[in-house]
Amino acid sequence: MGRRKANKSRRTGVGRMDIWPTGEWYATALNNHEGLHHIDLRVIGNSIQLTVSPADCEGAADVWQVRLRNDDNGQALRRLARALRADTPHGQFDAGSEERVLAFIPNSPESDVGELVLGLAEIGPDGIHYLRRAELPMHLWTDAGEVIEELIPWLDPAVPHEDWRFAEFTSCPGCARPIFPGMWAGLLIHCDAPVGAEAAEAACYHCMSGHTLRNLDECGFAIPEQQRSILEALNVV
Structure with a gap:
């Protein structure tokens, strides 16, 4: 599977948080x-x-979780963080595996988009076989590199590595952001929910504060009617 052509559509930031006291x-x-x-x-x-x-x-759009383990006193994490900040290509073996490679691929300045990919280390006749890939604007990868470096002192080397498990989450009804247990979130109450149905959904900070709706409107993004009604409801909670 070869590398896809970069999507050169305009991208802009909608929300950016400082590190929460919970380390997120x-x-x-x-x-x-x-x-x-x-x-x-x-x-x-x-x-x-x-x-x-x-x-x-x-091949399917989904939520990708990857565990960046600290096996060497933060050295591999710092190398990844530096590559994200400096927009330079980087590759390393995935945690606990010598068959899969995690790589960062910055694209051309014209596209301003970079990719984080997980692929098989062995290169076949069609190139690297990608298992996962995510495209984000370069400024978000730069922010992520800075945050990874800031989070390294938060790590606890005394905690033994556990078998990786997919972390359960719910999705924000306004923007579909994954919301993990313990994450700051408000509630969207469904007053007309039928008996036996969920009467409330966890909603992220950006949607609860109206930040998501304001930024989407400022960017001129055509919000589907149902999503707009949810965002407007969250904005007045």
Whole structure:
């Protein structure tokens, strides 16, 4: 599977948070054709979990989670962070595997988009076989590199590495951002929910504060009617 042509549509930032006291950070960017793209970093024991959505997961749009383990006193994490900040290509073996490679591929300045990819280390006749890939504006990858470096002192080397498990989450009804247990979130109450149905959904800070709706409107993004009604409801909660 070869590398795809970069999408040169205009992208702009919609939301960017400082690191929360719980050791988590997230940001959002807008693609004029594809909608909102999210990135999330959080400390879990002696590793950093990176989540990107939506991502290309073997041909289907999904949420991609990758665990960045601290096996060498933060050296590999710092190398990745420097590459993200400096817009330079970078590759390293995926945690606990010598068959899969995690690589960062910055694209041309004209596109201002970079890719994080997970692929098989062995290169076949059609090139690297990609298992996962995520495209984000370069300024978000730069922010992520800075945050990874800031989060390294938060890691606890005394915590043994555990078998990786997909972290459960719910999706914000306003922007579809993954919301993990313990993450700051408000609630969208469904007063007309039928008996037995969920009467409330966790909503992210950006949507609860009206930040998402304001930025989408300022960017001139055509918000689907149903999504707009949800964002407007969250804005007055």
